[in-house]
Amino acid sequence: MGLELYLDLLSQPCRAVYIFAKKNGIPFELHTVDLIKGQHLSDAFAQVNPLKKVPVLKDGDFILRESVAILLYLTHKYKVPDYWYPQDLQARARVDEYLAWQHTTLRRSCLRALWHKVMFPVFLGEPVSPQTLAATLAELDVNLQLLEDEFLQNKAFLAGPHISLADLVAITELMHPVGAGCQVFEGRPKLAAWRNRVEAAVGEDLFREAHEIILKAKDCPPADPTTKQKLMPRILAII
């Protein structure tokens, strides 16, 4: 049994792993774990990951969680082009810096923007107060500004002149609020230009394919009561 990836493209970290594996021609068996249906909470999936999260990588008996760890594992094992995670000490440090920073900042804001704007009201039928939504969008705004000012600055990509793991993680994060209908790139020409460069570097078709699901988030049918009841506690713990 070769490499297996457990993914749901609704999930940002899963999109980053999917794009990376596809772009680099890394062969894998895809197991789709449908988060909306609560498949990640099943006993079967708990055998794969007791933490009940995606993405998960399975390479023979070796099971690995955390998208950043998975991206690095794939980088080292499959000898991908250097620019993804450069050998150069300082260029690599820039990638590491972004990958560390994003967990509690941009990733968090993007997740909350999607859930507060769309998923709670549309999927779960749970209203979100205007104040909560406003606070979430304000926090997103702050982090978008930090992304531009502290990471992108005047470079073509986040870590330098070439695309890297940092750009892949960042762009997939930003597609979350885009899927929620937030105008993330309006009034941010620098970020919009970067976005276009990243999409071109990834390849339009692959980029579109990876983001098909998140871009239809607003059309997500409401959860049935059983599913909702099963999902709510975990969602409230995470969002």
Next chain:
Amino acid sequence: MGLELYLDLLSQPCRAVYIFAKKNGIPFELHTVDLIKGALPVCHPRVQTDGTKSCETGFLALQGGAQAMEGSAFSSHHLPCWTLPGQHLSDAFAQVNPLKKVPVLKDGDFILRESVAILLYLTHKYKVPDYWYPQDLQARARVDEYLAWQHTTLRRSCLRALWHKVMFPVFLGEPVSPQTLAATLAELDVNLQLLEDEFLQNKAFLAGPHISLADLVAITELMHPVGAGCQVFEGRPKLAAWRNRVEAAVGEDLFREAHEIILKAKDCPPADPTTKQKLMPRILAII
């Protein structure tokens, strides 16, 4: 100018960086950033031959010229310093501070934030023993897995445990409801269990038979609630045994030195009103 590290040992990520650099004999100039005073890097003023005051590290106040900033709290592009306004170094250093966080590494003109990135940079640059970040693909992946997981889980709980149990009431004079504290400690409990069940399991250290960056980051995180008086290792013999192994591998003296400040967190004097007012918004945004 060699390697410089901007640290406050009150901060968990700073302790991890400090221990790692010291343990591996990596030479660095320490700039202590006193978070409790709300001050940015403490610099050492000197008087130039023309009578003007400047700072040996070239830190500048962007506004207000030569005002005493010592002891004042954060403001966005300021540093406490005696200096003249408008010098070009101010913009260069402002690149370090906009995130207003420690630790920060400065290696010549290269400035790096985020403790995980700093630990990896030091690992690669100084050719430390392999076990810290093994070449072996799967062992390394285990280290990466922990370093990624901890940001939003154990790190978060440990930080909240310290602030809800000690820092808000003692330092800031802000009461914390029993419900909030209970929820925080319950969350800490969950993450301690995950640390044991999902990461440590039956291994000597988190990523295998040897200490690694993962253990260093985890142990410094756990010393936060320990400093707050939480009985983190009570009823957790597996975790307690791991803790002892980590301390032995780091070295007792270095471990004690790095944790002196956090272990005195409960004795922290209350903040004066000005400092409190300046720190509160940022603390509320982070905690």
